[in-house]
Amino acid sequence: MQAEVYVFDAYGTLFDVHSAVARYYAAIGPTIAGRFSEIWRSKQLEYSWVRSLCGAYADFSTLTAQALDFAAAIHGGISPALRDRLLDAYKDLDIYFDAAKTIPALHKKGARLAILSNGTEAMLQEALAASGLARFFETVLSVDEIGVFKTDPRAYALVETHMGVTPDRVSFQSSNRWDIAGAVRFGFRTIWINRAKMPDEYPDLAPAAEVSSLMGLLDL
Numbered sequence: 001m002q003a004e005v006y007v008f009d010a011y012g013t014l015f016d017v018h019s020a021v022a023r024y025y026a027a028i029g030p031t032i033a034g035r036f037s038e039i040w041r042s043k044q045l046e047y048s049w050v051r052s053l054c055g056a057y058a059d060f061s062t063l064t065a066q067a068l069d070f071a072a073a074i075h076g077g078i079s080p081a082l083r084d085r086l087l088d089a090y091k092d093l094d095i096y097f098d099a100a101k102t103i104p105a106l107h108k109k110g111a112r113l114a115i116l117s118n119g120t121e122a123m124l125q126e127a128l129a130a131s132g133l134a135r136f137f138e139t140v141l142s143v144d145e146i147g148v149f150k151t152d153p154r155a156y157a158l159v160e161t162h163m164g165v166t167p168d169r170v171s172f173q174s175s176n177r178w179d180i181a182g183a184v185r186f187g188f189r190t191i192w193i194n195r196a197k198m199p200d201e202y203p204d205l206a207p208a209a210e211v212s213s214l215m216g217l218l219d220l
Contacts, residue, residue: 002220003171003189006106007159010117013175013193013214014099015127017041020089027082032075039074043067048118048149057147060119064090091123092130096195100133102214107136116141116159116172118149139163151182159188173217181205191217 011017021028021037028036044060044067051057058066068086072078078086107113113136117124121142128134141158143149150156159170167187174180175193181202183190192207193214200206209220 003111004169005112005114005159005163005165005171006217007114007116007170007172007188008103009172009174009176009179010115010119010124010127011093012041013173014095014103014115014133015093015131016096017093019094020086022094023089024082024085027085028078029075036071036075040067040071043070052149052152057149059144060117060149061123064123091126093127095131095133096214098214100131102217103133103136105218112163113137114139114141114159114163116143116150116155118143118155120144150179151185153182153186156183156186156188171217173214177201180207191220 008014018037018041021033021040025033044064047063047067048060051063065087068083072083103113115124115137117140119127119142121140121144124140124142125134128137128140139162141162143155143158145158146154148154156167156172160166168189170188171191172180172183172188173191173193174183175195177192177198177200180190180192184205184207190207192210194210194212197212200210211217211220
């Protein structure tokens with residue numbers, strides 16, 4: 001194995017962030033559901049970056065709700081009941097098939113596994129419990145501890161603090177290219193999980209490898 005510790009982003013890497021809207025596709029409306037979900041996700045991320053830059057931290061659960069409200073407003077609004085159902089759905093997002101296969105396989109090989117996420121501790125524990133993967137992770141790290149989101153270097157430093165490893169002993173996996181860029185800058189060995197076959201960005205902050213599925217980790 002090429003790393004002592006394998007650290008995973010959660011949202012978009014292990015958990016399908018679009019699965020919440022997919023469960024209420026008909027209620028939202030087939031013609032707008034896809035765009036609705038994209039706006040919800042993009043605003044959720046935008047709010048995390050803006051608040052990190054201006055020093056006005058609010059936790060990821062709060063930002064998720066605010067981003068949902070914006071997506072709803074853009075599309076003419078949704079009922080309070082549907083809003084509650086969507087936020088509840090975010091607590092137990094679908095696990096990606098490749099994640100469900102890869103995490104136990106890495107654990108069986110003796111890898112130390114962890115999650116580093118913008119999500120709150122409560123959000124992450126609920127999602128992991130629903131996925132059935134909680135027992136495979138040694139630790140779950142939330143940026144709530146430091147009050148600033150990725151890609152701030154202090155977020156990635158949580159791995160050193162809690163797991164006692166230097167960055168060169170860490171393999172960091174994310175489907176989010178911006179997250180990979182931040183982890184490269186910090187000094188982690190990084191693997192970009194490019195399921196959507198997106199074009200590359202940040203050429204000066206390139207990952208060590210790019211794979212189309214988490215299962216590709218088993219061959220590296």
